[in-house]
Amino acid sequence: MAVDIYKYLREDKLPHIWCPGCGHGTILNSLVRAIDQTDIDPDKTVVVSGIGCSGRAPGYLKFDTLHTTHGRAIAFATGIKLANPELNVIVLTGDGDGSAIGGNHLIHGCRRNIDLTVILFNNQIYGMTGGQYSPMTPTGAVATTSPYGNIDQDFDLVDLTRSAGATFVARGATYNPRQMTKLYKEGLEHKGFSFIETLDQCPVNYGRKNNIGGPTEMLDWQKEHTVPASKWEKMPEEEKEGIFPLGVIHRKDDPESEYTARYQQIIDSFAKEDE
Amino acid sequence: MSKKEAVLLQGDLAVVEGGMAAGAEFFAGYPITPASEIAEGFARELPKVGGKFIQMEDELAGMACAIGGSLSGKKSITATSGPGFSLKQENLGLGIMIEAPVVVVDVQRVGPSTGLPTSPSQGDVMQAKWGTHGDHPIIALSPSSVKEAFDLTVKAFNFAEKYRQPVILLLDEIVGHMREKVILPDADEIEVWDRKRPPADADKENFNPYEWTDDLVPPMPDYGTGFRYHTTGLFHDKTGFPRGTTEDAKKLMDRMTAKIENNLDEIILYxxxxxxxxxxxxxxxxxxxxxxxxxxxxxxxxxxxxxxxxxxxxxxxxxxxxxxxxxxxxxxxxxxxxxxxxxxxxxxxxxxxxxxxxxxxxxxxxxxxxxxxxxxxxxx
Missing domain, CATH: 3.40.50.920 (Rossmann fold)
Structure with a gap:
């Protein structure tokens, strides 16, 4: 059955600001399809973003939406969720926004295991500001601030968020939107901190400068450099170099350990004293 | 505690008492001398009345989280001292721009930098006014006694709610750490104001979150009540969406300034x-x-x-x-x-x-x- 994605979109705000060939629209499309497959109440859903190309995504979504400061979306979202745990709170962030300036908030959001769904648009570059290297830019890659090749090491955000305590960790890629929708749906339904890194393409500021090519070639690159998580686990270590597992990487179902649930237990303990 | 008995109260804790009396429901912050007692007090008191306390990973997050709580409809507060106040300026600016009611306490200590952490100062007077970038309205109140710390905390919440405006409460280390005998008012003697929310029968489909109302303070819906509105730190028109025109920028700045300037008689206390x-x-x-x-x-x-x-x-x-x-x-x-x-x-x-x-x-x-x-x- 066809999904009416427009009922979740602010049609009067379209067309979006993203460049031709950008993967952000694919992520947005998968997200609204995922929302449609859940029983989430759109009136009880808040979408929060920071700064950068990803930061503009909530403006196209017909929910309560908040476009905040650079890197701080998870901190704002934490307040929104803790103040009213009935709300479904989704954070849309980029690799610069979420892993550089907002890296500390990402770590501590995971550690608290607060029930947020964080989708990180990983296009491996600062797109909005014109192509500077981010913590997700591969070593050796060319960016406007690494004209001689990036000497930084890039992050593995899946490892990072898992270690920090996120209870749902997954990776999708824009070449496979059906899988993205499935991962977003699982993340939205998971009670606890859900982190879904999404490999995304920035042909304008990354692909063409690193001889990968345009959007199609970048999607081919994703396909060639990813394997299902189940296959990844069985691969010998030497074959894993430069290959990314896709799918659900880590999952721990323990709703009682969720932050707002734990805080409610404290409140309830006082209510009991009064009885 | 019977409110009519005299109590020996510390200034920082008078902020907690005043906040609770004003209906505080949400605190987010980060420990710092000489303001930590405020966080500790709210951590103790808020869950007793169904409110929420959270210690964040840093000062910026404390400010951000308090604003988040406010958008969910709760009366929110954060507290810090000079070094933390510097860090809060970024998200304080967003709070001003999106017109989020929130109280920010700064118990001043000597700066610059780490300075003299346990010594008094009034060095953040200009930071309270100009700390965040760009022109902007601000309200800052400064108590000189423990009783005033209580009273002005209530006022700070009231002004924040009425004007949809972050309000700074500037204590200094003397007032924050001093203990004085005070008689606190009963709940029915305290005037408490709540933010204006849109009426239940409002047209949610065509709702403008930054409408020019007569009092220049647009009604503010709680998140999750079906208005599905947009908020951004970009200059925006009455719809809440950025348009980036110079005309809209000036209109918004003028309204935000006027909502305070038109009410100086109520706001200026001495x-x-x-x-x-x-x-x-x-x-x-x-x-x-x-x-x-x-x-x-x-x-x-x-x-x-x-x-x-x-x-x-x-x-x-x-x-x-x-x-x-x-x-x-x-x-x-x-x-x-x-x-x-x-x-x-x-x-x-x-x-x-x-x-x-x-x-x-x-x-x-x-x-x-x-x-x-x-x-x-x-x-x-």
């Missing part, structure tokens, strides 16, 4: 004791007012014509009031625990009509009554 023939006026705020009042009383015993005014609201500045004082007085003395910050506003308002003289300490030591008395008596 106490004064100036007699008809007093030609010397000591203008002070915060802990320094304690020495100022004491010095004026002693000067009067010595037959001098001196009076005092204590500003409880320092931003917006009481420009008109100070201008009138300067018409009559020969000399205005401004003691401050900094190198001279609010004195510049006093000079600007006095317009040369009276001599304006500062008494300044910025070494972590308080200004004693004899310092002020010496200036009143003209003894160098």
């Amino acid at each position: 106490d004064e004791d100036i007699r008809e023939d007093d030609n010397i006026v000591v203008l002070s705020y915060g802990s320094t007012a304690r020495s100022a009042v004491s010095a004026v009383n002693e000067a009067r015993e010595n037959g001098l014509n001196a009076g005092w005014i204590k500003l409880k609201t320092i931003w917006p500045f009481a420009e008109e009031k100070v201008s009138k004082l300067a018409e009559k007085a020969n000399k205005i003395i401004v003691p401050e625990l900094n190198q001279g910050q609010l004195i510049r506003e006093v000079e600007r308002a006095a317009k040369g009509q009276a001599e304006v003289v500062g008494i300044n300490r910025y070494d972590g030591t308080l200004i004693k009554p004899e310092h002020v008395l010496a200036e009143i008596e003209g003894v160098k």
Whole structure:
């Protein structure tokens, strides 16, 4: 059955600001399809973003939406969720926004295991500001601030968020939107901190400068450099170099350990004293 | 605790008591001397009434999280000191731009940088006004006693809610850590204001979250109540969406400024004791007012014509009031625990009509009554 994605979109705000060939629209499309497959109440859903190309995504979504400061979306979202745990709170962030300036908030959001769904648009570059290297830019890659090749090491955000305590960790890629929708749906339904890194393409500021090519070639690159998580686990270590597992990487179902649930237990303990 | 009994209360904890009396429901912050007692107090008290407390990973997150709580419809507060106040400026700016009611307490200590963490200062007066980038309205209140810390915390919440405006509560280390005997009012004696929300029958489909209402303060829906509205730190029109036109930018700035400027009579709070023939006026705020009042009383015993005014609201500045004082007085003395910050506003308002003289300490030591008395008596 066809999904009416427009009922979740602010049609009067379209067309979006993203460049031709950008993967952000694919992520947005998968997200609204995922929302449609859940029983989430759109009136009880808040979408929060920071700064950068990803930061503009909530403006196209017909929910309560908040476009905040650079890197701080998870901190704002934490307040929104803790103040009213009935709300479904989704954070849309980029690799610069979420892993550089907002890296500390990402770590501590995971550690608290607060029930947020964080989708990180990983296009491996600062797109909005014109192509500077981010913590997700591969070593050796060319960016406007690494004209001689990036000497930084890039992050593995899946490892990072898992270690920090996120209870749902997954990776999708824009070449496979059906899988993205499935991962977003699982993340939205998971009670606890859900982190879904999404490999995304920035042909304008990354692909063409690193001889990968345009959007199609970048999607081919994703396909060639990813394997299902189940296959990844069985691969010998030497074959894993430069290959990314896709799918659900880590999952721990323990709703009682969720932050707002734990805080409610404290409140309830006082209510009991009064009885 | 029976509110009618006298209690021995610390200034920081008076902020907690005042906050709870004003209906605080949400605190997010980060530990810092000399403000940590405020976080500790809210951590104890809020869950008892169904409220929420959270210690965040840093000061920026504390400010962000408190604003998030406010958007979910809860009366929110955060507390810090100078170094943390510097970090909060980024998200304080967003709070101003999106018009989120929130109270930000800064228990001032000596700076710059780590400075003197346990010593008093009034060095953040200008940071409270201009700390975040760009022009913007701000309200800052500064108590001089434990009782005032309670009363002005209630006022800070009320102003924040009524004007959809972050309100700064500037304590200093003396007021924050001092213990005084106070009698707190009963709940029914305290006036508590809540933010204006859109009516239940509002047209949610065509709702404009930043509509130009008569009072210039648009009604604010809680998240999750079906309005599905957009909020951004970008300049926006009445729909909440950025348009990036110069016309919209000016309109928004003018409305945000006017919603405060049109209500100065309500917002500007001060106490004064100036007699008809007093030609010397000591203008002070915060802990320094304690020495100022004491010095004026002693000067009067010595037959001098001196009076005092204590500003409880320092931003917006009481420009008109100070201008009138300067018409009559020969000399205005401004003691401050900094190198001279609010004195510049006093000079600007006095317009040369009276001599304006500062008494300044910025070494972590308080200004004693004899310092002020010496200036009143003209003894160098």
